[in-house]
Amino acid sequence: MSEEFEIKNKVANSGLVNFDITDLYPKGKRLGIDIKDFLWEGMILKEKDFREKIANIDAEVYRDAYVYIYCSEDVIIPLWAYFLITSKVTDPAKKVVFGNREDLEVLLMHNAIQTYDFSELRDKRVLVKGCSDESIPNNAYVELVEQLKPLVKSLMFGEACSNVPIFKN
Structure with a gap:
């Protein structure tokens, strides 16, 4: 040619x-934890019940996942509650953040x-x-x-x- x-x-x-x-x-599964699911009648945090429910979380579900912790109900959650959940899932998870899925994605891309x-x-x-x-x-x-x-x-x-x-x- x-x-x-x-x-x-x-x-x-x-x-x-x-x-x-x-x-x-970042590749990997994204999983949310809704604090509402750990509240009495979805509205009130009773410390003893809350701690029992957190203790019963199967942390392996969160293995190598990106986890976001949020509450879908408009209720007052003491700060220590986020500490407790985070301490339960942080070891198997790749990353744990407070906020919704979008907040998680923003943070992951920022870090990347x-x-x-x-x-x-x-x-x-x-x-x-x-x-x-x-x-x-x-x-x-x-x-x-x-x-x-x-x-x-x-x-x-x-x-x-x-x-x-x-x-x-």
Whole structure:
């Protein structure tokens, strides 16, 4: 085939580095513990009953899981109750947080971004992939820009064929 009719992959030859934030997404099961399930009539924390119910938790259920502790009822929960639940499941779990599932995801992605070594992207033209199969919290993209801006030559968002320029250094 002559060079005149040769098909060239301009994206591959552009020096653009594709970065998929889902590569940072921590894999593993997510499990919630609703404190309401440990309350008398779902409304009142009776210490003796509460302690018995916590003692009966099968902590192995939470092995290697990301756990979030929350209360789906609008009741007053003493702070020590969170301590007690956390102490029961923290050893087998990968991570335990207070809050809902979204709070857990924000924290996990924050930790992943803060500990990732972005040095391989220094002075590169970086395209952050726009679509993913995982539900990535918006805050993760904000933190990603904070990490990349001082390092990269340029930053774009989307797909190679239709991206949004974010900045150029």
